[in-house]
Amino acid sequence: MTTRADTAPARRVPRPRADALRNRERIVTAAREMFVEFGPQVPYDEVARRAGVGNATLYRNFPERPDLVREVVLSIMARVTEVAERAAEEEDDTFAALRRFTHAAVEERIGALCPMLDGAFDKDHPDLIAERDRLEEVVQALVGRAQRAGRLRLDVGVGDLMVAVSQLTRPLPGTVSGAHFDQFVHRHLQLFLDGLEAPARSELPGTAVTLEDLRRDSCPS
Template sequence: MSTATPTTAAEPRRAPRPRADALRNRERIIAAAREMFVEEGAMVPLDEIARRAGIGNATLYRHFKDRAELITSVVLAVMERVSTAAETATAEEPDAFAALRRFVFEAADERIGALCPMLSEGFDKDLPELNASRERLDEAVRDLMARARRSGQLRDDVDVGDLMVALTQLTRPLPGTACPNMDRFVHRHLQLFLDGLMAPARSELPGTAATLQDLSQP
């Protein structure tokens, strides 16, 4: 008498995990793109990005189907790292303005000028993952500034957008200009900006405080 072999439900197939070298290549592409977007703008040739990343064109296109997808990935990567910097500074620095200063310098070192493509024509600013990253960044920097404001060290008439505009402008060389030594001045000029944020304010600012939402509007 034969016995039937019990059947088991087939396990769902899992998507293969990306290989370590593939992940490294993706990170190298994003890092190279971030640098070149800051230096030359979002329309820099993709071939040049591949060359700086030290990979072939085919490898770049295996990871990113087009320029829009690469720009989105760069913006997401920068926003994630900058949000983490704000959250860590808040958690680790006992002095509120020292936490704000630490964040500003770390955000500058992340080349936050790469966020400029978010403002460019034709860039989709309403992708769900971008909205989520924008909300996280807004909350992290808002908490950092609120803490400095409660301590009496930050003036009352500035908002997250004011801080991000200054960071973006001061960490992005003028497109098409050769500024190989500009980085050595960035922290110096950011310190001048930070001095202007301290309370009591020495002047009345024109207009209204800029929010992060203001920066995302066309």
């Protein structure tokens, strides 16, 4: 016997309007810029002002601060992953691909993730785990290719690379910022990368840092 429930058409979930999607993207972009510059505790109304939306629109998209922080973290990781994928596809020289990715990751201020992950932030959210795994897989592939090609010294790991990127994108208090800071970052990053090329010029103390090491010790400080 067919019931009314069996014959009733399935309800369609309405798709977000284009303007709503644009507003959400503008909010995430503004929040990413401000979190990197001032930290994740920046006032909500300042984020709304920079995004060019009303406070009601901001709260409708991200009712709680952790919601917005998580979206910003996902955005940064996704952008860095895309940079790594393009570098791997477009560079024939495996070390050039690694160098290109590393400089681009600095541009994304990936080191700003560490302050965002402090406190009660849910680091085990499924979306974060999926995006983190995607990023780690791509970067590990870049490192592995360069090592197999004999272009990257064998006594370093992905964790060594990510520690350097994190440290260099977190300016010390009272130091230069803006364009001048960017020049210092890329200069010192290039010095670091020169030390990664094979053949190794010295023996490193300790062992290669893995991504598991970084997760166990949290963000490098």
